[in-house]
Amino acid sequence: MRIVVLAGGIGGARFLRGLQQASPDADITVIGNTGDDIHLFGLKVCPDLDTVMYTLGGGINEEQGWGRTDETFHLKEELAAYGVGPEWFGLGDRDFATHIVRTQMLSAGFPLSAVTEALCDRWKPGVRLIPMSDDRVETHVAVTLPDSGERKVIHFQEYWVRLRASVAAEAVVPVGAEQSKPAPGVLEAIAEADVILFPPSNPVVSVGTILAVPGIREAIAEAGVPVVGLSPIVGDAPVRGMADKVLAAVGVESSAAAVAEHYGSGLLDGWLVDTVDASTVERVEAAGIRCRAVPLMMSDLDAAARMAAEALTLAEEVRGA
Numbered sequence: 001m002r003i004v005v006l007a008g009g010i011g012g013a014r015f016l017r018g019l020q021q022a023s024p025d026a027d028i029t030v031i032g033n034t035g036d037d038i039h040l041f042g043l044k045v046c047p048d049l050d051t052v053m054y055t056l057g058g059g060i061n062e063e064q065g066w067g068r069t070d071e072t073f074h075l076k077e078e079l080a081a082y083g084v085g086p087e088w089f090g091l092g093d094r095d096f097a098t099h100i101v102r103t104q105m106l107s108a109g110f111p112l113s114a115v116t117e118a119l120c121d122r123w124k125p126g127v128r129l130i131p132m133s134d135d136r137v138e139t140h141v142a143v144t145l146p147d148s149g150e151r152k153v154i155h156f157q158e159y160w161v162r163l164r165a166s167v168a169a170e171a172v173v174p175v176g177a178e179q180s181k182p183a184p185g186v187l188e189a190i191a192e193a194d195v196i197l198f199p200p201s202n203p204v205v206s207v208g209t210i211l212a213v214p215g216i217r218e219a220i221a222e223a224g225v226p227v228v229g230l231s232p233i234v235g236d237a238p239v240r241g242m243a244d245k246v247l248a249a250v251g252v253e254s255s256a257a258a259v260a261e262h263y264g265s266g267l268l269d270g271w272l273v274d275t276v277d278a279s280t281v282e283r284v285e286a287a288g289i290r291c292r293a294v295p296l297m298m299s300d301l302d303a304a305a306r307m308a309a310e311a312l313t314l315a316e317e318v319r320g321a
Ligand SMILES: O=c1nc2n(C[C@H](O)[C@H](O)[C@H](O)CO)c3cc(O)ccc3cc-2c(=O)[nH]1
Pocket: 008, 009, 010, 036, 045, 046, 047, 048, 050, 051, 066, 067, 088, 089, 090, 091, 095, 157, 160, 161
């Protein structure tokens, strides 16, 4: 079975690990969000691609969910001693090596998709990981700073990591998305898929950014195969992260049903909500999306595998309908 997954960072990566356990023989292509990418210290950092690559390749810091295991921060400390920041973004020594190799290859003229493939040669994630686009797309967030009252547009990582989403996101803009093209292999993977899955990743800044690349949303809608998603919202709060902050920016309430409606029946065929949200199944089905309530807390690998298995079961139900 050929499965295409649109993935953000931690939630997407942990779901993928469950999917590999639930369906060990599946041929999985991951279309990774690159809207979180940031240029720091002259290097290109791709947090979501790296989170998927390290998680599936056994190199992730399990507690944090991002960055490398056994990490040290000597380089960051030395840079700080020169007054070179930002200090708020935790790049470790081992992680730096990935960004150096990536930046070197990009400077030599390789596209990000080829660079990602080369990095995956080391990590062997067991999936084909493709960035959504080889073109530069960077998510920015419009905020009003509480101290100065100044309205500013800042990089997503500054909003997420430095400000911890503590101020309202007034707008979320995937800068460059309109002019971007899907990376080689993205549209082909979608066209050849048997099932397309949206993991419990952020619907605005992860899956939403991938869908903002012209051609990807249309290809999924026209693929003619079941498209099934899992709610990242359980009981009106994000399972992890601060998805509610960015949902508000696009006028979507923080609930499992509202996120399904946001994707819409033109895109989604099936939607899984947590058992605590069982009362919303009817509302989702009224929107033309087949819905089931199952446990959606990815507390460990087995729980993630059960979620993935439920998503595949719902996909088969949709196919047979
Ligand atoms: O909360 C944090 N998240 C960090 N993240 C995670 C990242 O900011 C976000 O969780 C994702 O971009 C959202 O998917 C990193 C990811 C990387 O690949 C590399 C470095 C970082 C650094 C931080 C950090 O300092 N603090």
